[in-house]
Amino acid sequence: MDFLLALERPPLVLGVDPRPELHGKDPLADIRRYALEAMEALAPGLCAVKFQLAFFEALGAEGVGLLLELAAAARVFGLPVIFDGKRGDVGSTARAYAEAYLVRFPGSALTVNPYLGLDALAPFLEAARAHGGALFVLVKTSNPGSGFLQDLPVEGRPLYLHLAEALARWEGDGEGFGRVGMVVGATYPEAVAGVRAVAPRAPLLLPGVGAQGGKPLRGPGLLNAASRALFYPGGRPDLEAALKAQAELLKALVE
Numbered sequence: 001m002d003f004l005l006a007l008e009r010p011p012l013v014l015g016v017d018p019r020p021e022l023h024g025k026d027p028l029a030d031i032r033r034y035a036l037e038a039m040e041a042l043a044p045g046l047c048a049v050k051f052q053l054a055f056f057e058a059l060g061a062e063g064v065g066l067l068l069e070l071a072a073a074a075r076v077f078g079l080p081v082i083f084d085g086k087r088g089d090v091g092s093t094a095r096a097y098a099e100a101y102l103v104r105f106p107g108s109a110l111t112v113n114p115y116l117g118l119d120a121l122a123p124f125l126e127a128a129r130a131h132g133g134a135l136f137v138l139v140k141t142s143n144p145g146s147g148f149l150q151d152l153p154v155e156g157r158p159l160y161l162h163l164a165e166a167l168a169r170w171e172g173d174g175e176g177f178g179r180v181g182m183v184v185g186a187t188y189p190e191a192v193a194g195v196r197a198v199a200p201r202a203p204l205l206l207p208g209v210g211a212q213g214g215k216p217l218r219g220p221g222l223l224n225a226a227s228r229a230l231f232y233p234g235g236r237p238d239l240e241a242a243l244k245a246q247a248e249l250l251k252a253l254v255e
């Protein structure tokens, strides 16, 4: 499976950010069961599943094992995978991150941090191109303080727009969507429009739908991501409520 097929599916991403305190006496077993059930039940109305690596790492070695198992299971349900790790480092280390997620899981995407510059992102793009994957580069993040650096005015425009333009040039011209995607918070709809204007070929991952107050946004290549609002609707694991939340989000997106 090529990650770009995600762009032909319903524009909703299920975020899986497991919280053991919501899962009773044997939390890992319960998270495993619930995540498998949720992926299977919601799959027809999703473009991808996004695993937040931090929540799995916080569960220790068993949590990391569970992440790898769920990522493999997602493929069985036909779901492209986004690893949300926000990785980024000097080239030699970036290659190791790319190996861990884009090479070991062909057809997957990884969120990456652009602070080190384009040379540090190059190993990720090479791996994505060779293995049918994609990157989502942090451009304008959903958090309230993202403007501290990202909105800094440079030649009259916010820094994040310069980054989006540079990434669009880096991807280059061509047909259809490219493999250099960008993260833009659904909490900043005007930033989504601004980034789309300078990067027409970039898939845009929009986290922050629901719990952070972002509304789902429609448009070509926009992948709306909700974690708590879809995985733990009402603040707990509840498959029926998750299906209802998905139907409501999709109503806003596809009608």
Ligand SMILES: O=c1ccn([C@@H]2O[C@H](COP(=O)(O)O)[C@@H](O)[C@H]2O)c(=O)[nH]1
Pocket: 015, 017, 052, 084, 140, 141, 142, 143, 183, 184, 185, 207, 208, 209, 210, 211, 212, 225, 226, 227, 228, 229
């Ligand atoms: O700008 C960003 C980038 C990534 N995230 C991640 O998305 C989810 C959001 O969770 P919710 O429960 O839907 O708020 C989480 O994994 C973040 O690490 C983001 O929120 N904003």
